[in-house]
Amino acid sequence: MKKILLLVTAGLLILGFFALDLNHYLTLEGMKASLGHFEAQRAASPVGVGLAFFVVYVVATALSFPGATLLTLAAGALFGLSMGTIIVSFASSIGATLAFLASRYVLRDAIQRRFGDRLKAVNEGMAKDGAMYLFTLRLVPVFPFFLVNLLMGLTPIRTLSYYWVSQVGMLAATLVYVNAGTQLAQITSLSGIVSPGLLLSFALLGVFPMLAKKFMQFLQSRRVYAKWQRPQNFDRNLVVIGGGAAGLVTSYIAAAVKAKVTLVEAHKMGGDCLNYGCVPSKALIKSARIAHQMRHAESYGLTAADPQFSFSKVMARVHAVIAAVAPHDSVARYTGLGVEVLEGYAHIVDPWTVEIKLNSGTTQRLTTRSIVIAAGARPFVPPLPGLDDVGYVTSDTLWDEFAKLDAPPARLVVLGGGPIGCELAQSFARLGSQVTQIEMAPRIMIREDVEVSDLARDALTRDGIDVLTGHKALRCEREGARKFIVVAHQGQERRIEFDALLCAVGRVARLQGYGLEKLGIPTQRTVAVNDYLETLYPNIFAAGDVAGPYQFTHTASHMAWYAAVNALFGDFKKFKVDYSVVPWATFIEPEVARVGLNEQDAKEKNIPYEVTRYGVDDLDRAIADGTAHGFVKVLTVPGKDRILGVTIVGEHAGDLLAEFVLAMKHGLGLNKILGTIHTYPTLSEANKYVAGEWKRAHAPQKVLAWLGRYHAWRRG
Numbered sequence: 001m002k003k004i005l006l007l008v009t010a011g012l013l014i015l016g017f018f019a020l021d022l023n024h025y026l027t028l029e030g031m032k033a034s035l036g037h038f039e040a041q042r043a044a045s046p047v048g049v050g051l052a053f054f055v056v057y058v059v060a061t062a063l064s065f066p067g068a069t070l071l072t073l074a075a076g077a078l079f080g081l082s083m084g085t086i087i088v089s090f091a092s093s094i095g096a097t098l099a100f101l102a103s104r105y106v107l108r109d110a111i112q113r114r115f116g117d118r119l120k121a122v123n124e125g126m127a128k129d130g131a132m133y134l135f136t137l138r139l140v141p142v143f144p145f146f147l148v149n150l151l152m153g154l155t156p157i158r159t160l161s162y163y164w165v166s167q168v169g170m171l172a173a174t175l176v177y178v179n180a181g182t183q184l185a186q187i188t189s190l191s192g193i194v195s196p197g198l199l200l201s202f203a204l205l206g207v208f209p210m211l212a213k214k215f216m217q218f219l220q221s222r223r224v225y226a227k228w229q230r231p232q233n234f235d236r237n238l239v240v241i242g243g244g245a246a247g248l249v250t251s252y253i254a255a256a257v258k259a260k261v262t263l264v265e266a267h268k269m270g271g272d273c274l275n276y277g278c279v280p281s282k283a284l285i286k287s288a289r290i291a292h293q294m295r296h297a298e299s300y301g302l303t304a305a306d307p308q309f310s311f312s313k314v315m316a317r318v319h320a321v322i323a324a325v326a327p328h329d330s331v332a333r334y335t336g337l338g339v340e341v342l343e344g345y346a347h348i349v350d351p352w353t354v355e356i357k358l359n360s361g362t363t364q365r366l367t368t369r370s371i372v373i374a375a376g377a378r379p380f381v382p383p384l385p386g387l388d389d390v391g392y393v394t395s396d397t398l399w400d401e402f403a404k405l406d407a408p409p410a411r412l413v414v415l416g417g418g419p420i421g422c423e424l425a426q427s428f429a430r431l432g433s434q435v436t437q438i439e440m441a442p443r444i445m446i447r448e449d450v451e452v453s454d455l456a457r458d459a460l461t462r463d464g465i466d467v468l469t470g471h472k473a474l475r476c477e478r479e480g481a482r483k484f485i486v487v488a489h490q491g492q493e494r495r496i497e498f499d500a501l502l503c504a505v506g507r508v509a510r511l512q513g514y515g516l517e518k519l520g521i522p523t524q525r526t527v528a529v530n531d532y533l534e535t536l537y538p539n540i541f542a543a544g545d546v547a548g549p550y551q552f553t554h555t556a557s558h559m560a561w562y563a564a565v566n567a568l569f570g571d572f573k574k575f576k577v578d579y580s581v582v583p584w585a586t587f588i589e590p591e592v593a594r595v596g597l598n599e600q601d602a603k604e605k606n607i608p609y610e611v612t613r614y615g616v617d618d619l620d621r622a623i624a625d626g627t628a629h630g631f632v633k634v635l636t637v638p639g640k641d642r643i644l645g646v647t648i649v650g651e652h653a654g655d656l657l658a659e660f661v662l663a664m665k666h667g668l669g670l671n672k673i674l675g676t677i678h679t680y681p682t683l684s685e686a687n688k689y690v691a692g693e694w695k696r697a698h699a700p701q702k703v704l705a706w707l708g709r710y711h712a713w714r715r716g
C-alpha cells in the first residue's frame with residue numbers, strides 16, 4: 001500500500017511538472033530565455049534563489065526528470081564556478097540517493113525474489129566491489145544518471161556508501177559541466193561564441209568521459225599490478241600458452257601483424273581438436289557410417305552385407321587422418337608463418353614473465369607485454385567408487401587404447417548423453433559393440449528441444465544402443481575379470497556388465513599448475529574473463545575452452561581473434577567478443593545443428609517467438625538419397641521474418657545451417673532466403689522451403705481476397 005502511495009505521489013508530481021509546462025525550463029532554449037529573469041532575482045535575493053535552485057535540483061533528480069545536465073549548466077551560469085559546484089554537488093548527490101532509495105523500496109524485493117538466482121553473481125560482486133563499480137559509473141558519465149540510481153537501488157550497496165561515492169565520483173564531471181555553464185553566461189556577443197574559454201570548456205565536456213575512463217583503468221591496473229615488478233622492456237609482444245585452436249589462431253594473427261610472438265605447447269600441436277576430438281571422432285564416424293550403410297544396402301537396391309573389417313585398421317585410418325591434418329597445425333607451418341614455437345610446459349611467473357620448461361630439459365624465461373592463456377579443457381572423470389579399479393577410457397586415451405584392440409569392445413558402456421557421448425556411442429554400436437549409454441538427466445542432448453532429444457534417442461536405439469536416461473551411475477565393481485557398473489533408476493539399482501567403459505560426462509577447463517593460483521587470477525569452472533577476454537590482469541587474456549562459455553573449435557578460433565587484437569592493440573581500441581550468432585552441430589545420424597535460440601531457450605528467457613517448420617521427408621533430394629527424415633525449424637520474431645534461431649535435424653544439417661548463420665549475422669530475414677535461388681536438387685532447398693512456409697503463414701489474407709475478386713472481375 002505504502003509503495004503504491006509513493007508511486008502515485010511521484011506520478012502526480014511528474015504530471016504536475018508537465019502540466020505546468022515546467023519542462024520548457026529544461027531545454028537549452030528555455031533555460032537561456034529565462035536566464036536573464038533568474039539573474040535579476042538572484043541579484044535581489046542570492047540566498048533565497050540559491051536555496052530554491054537547490055530544492056528544484058534535488059526534486060528533479062529524485063524524480064528522475066530529464067535535464068540534470070542543463071540544470072548543472074544553469075548552476076554555472078547563475079552562481080559561478082565555486083557556488084554552482086557546491087550547490088550541484090550536494091543537490092545531485094541527495095537527489096540521486098533519494099531516487100536510489102525509492103527504487104530500492106519499490107522494486108528491490110520483487111526483483112531479487114524473481115531473479116535472485118541469476119543476480120547472485122551481481123550481488124556478490126556488488127558486496128565486494130560495489131563502491132568501485134559505482135565510482136566508475138559516476139566518474140565516467142556514459143550511463144544515464146537516472147538509470148544508475150534506479151539500477152543501483154536494486155543491488156545490496158549501502159545507502160551511506162552510495163551517497164558519498166556518488167558525491168566524490170561526480171565531483172569532477174560537476175566541475176566540468178558547471179564551468180561550461182559559466183562560459184555560457186559570458187556569451188554576450190558573437191565573438192564570445194568562439195572565445196578560448198568557451199571552446200576549452202566544451203572540449204573538456206567532450207573528452208572528459210574518455211579521460212575519466214582512462215583514469216579509472218589506470219587506478220584499477222595500479223591496484224592489480226601493485227605487488228609486481230614490471231620489467232623495463234620485453235622480449236616478446238605476446239606469449240601464447242597452448243597450441244590448440246585458440247592458441248594457434250591467436251599466434252597466427254599476432255605473427256600476421258608483425259608482432260614478436262611465442263607459442264608454447266606442452267604436448268601435441270593442434271590440441272584436443274586434432275589429436276583427441278573433432279578430427280579422430282569424425283574419422284571414426286565415417287568408418288562406422290559406411291559399415292551401417294553396408295548393413296542397410298538393400299534399401300538402395302543392393303545386397304546388404306555384414307561388414308567384414310579389422311578394427312585395428314579402422315583405428316589406423318583414424319590415426320592416418322590425424323597425421324594428414326597435422327601439417328596444418330605443425331611447428332613447421334607456424335614457424336614458417338613467423339611464430340616462434342616452443343615445445344614445453346609454460347608457467348606464468350608474474351604478469352609479464354612466462355617460464356617454459358622445454359621438452360629438451362632446459363628452462364627458458366621470457367618477458368612479454370601480453371599473455372594469452374589458451375590451455376583448453378580435459379575430460380571430467382566423475383568420482384565414482386571403483387572406477388579406477390575397473391579402468392576406463394576418455395576422449396584423451398580412447399584413440400591410443402582402442403588402437404591396441406583387434407575388435408571393438410564387445411560390451412561398451414558410454415557414460416554421458418551429451419554430444420561427444422552420443423557421437424561415440426553411435427559409432428561403436430555401428431562397428432559392432434553392444435553399447436549401453438547412461439545419462440543421469442531425463443533425456444540425452446539436454447540443451448536441444450525435447451523433440452530433438454527424442455529423435456536422437458530413437459536413432460541411437462535403432463542402432464541397437466540401450467539408452468538409459470534418468471539413470472545415475474553409483475559405483476563400479478569388479479568380480480575377477482568381470483567388470484560392472486551399478487546404476488540407480490527410480491529407486492532401483494541395476495548392475496550392467498561391460499568390457500570397456502568410456503567416460504564422456506563433460507570437459508573441464510585446465511586451471512591448475514601453470515600459475516593462475518599464484519597470480520590470484522579468478523576462476524569459476526573456467527578462467528574468469530571480461531567482454532574483452534581480459535583476466536584480472538588487463539595484459540593477460542584467455543580464449544577457447546579454458547575461458548568458455550562454449551567448447552567448440554570454431555568458438556575457440558573466434559575468441560582468438562579478439563584475444564590477439566585486444567592484446568596487441570587494446571591501448572588504442574578494444575573489441576568486445578561477440579557471441580550473438582554461435583552455431584554448433586552434433587554429428588550423429590541424423591545430424592543435429594543449431595544456431596541461436598531454440599524453443600526451450602526462448603521460453604526460459606521469456607522471448608516471444610513464432611515457429612515455422614519444414615519436414616525434410618518432403619524434399620526431393622532427400623527422398624532420392626534415402627535420407628528423407630528430419631526437419632528445419634526456424635524461430636522468428638512474431639509477425640516479422642527476423643530469425644531468432646534455427647534447429648536442423650537431418651543429413652548434412654551442419655552444412656545447411658551455414659545459410660542461416662550468415663542470415664542471422666548480417667540481419668537477413670526469411671524473405672531474403674526465399675528470394676535467393678537454391679540449386680535443384682540439393683538439400684539446401686530445405687532452407688528456402690522453410691522460408692516459403694513462413695511466407696504462406698503470413699500471406700496477407702485480405703489482399704488475397706481482393707485479388708480473387710479482381711481476377712473474377714477480369715474473367716468477366
Ligand SMILES: Cc1cc2nc3c(=O)[nH]c(=O)nc-3n(C[C@H](O)[C@H](O)[C@H](O)COP(=O)(O)OP(=O)(O)OC[C@H]3O[C@@H](n4cnc5c(N)ncnc54)[C@H](O)[C@@H]3O)c2cc1C
Nearest residue numbers: 242244245246266271272273277346376544545551552553
Ligand atoms: C571427442 C571430441 C569431439 C569433439 N568434436 C568437436 C566438433 O565436432 N566440433 C567442434 O567445434 N568441437 C569439437 N570438440 C571440442 C574441441 O575439440 C575443443 O573445443 C577445442 O579443441 C578447444 O580448443 P582450445 O584451443 O581451447 O583447447 P585445446 O585444443 O584443448 O588446446 C589446449 C592446448 O594447450 C596445451 N596446454 C595446456 N596447458 C599448457 C601449458 N601450461 N603450457 C603449454 N601448453 C599447455 C594443451 O596441451 C593443449 O594442446 C570435440 C572435443 C572432443 C573431446
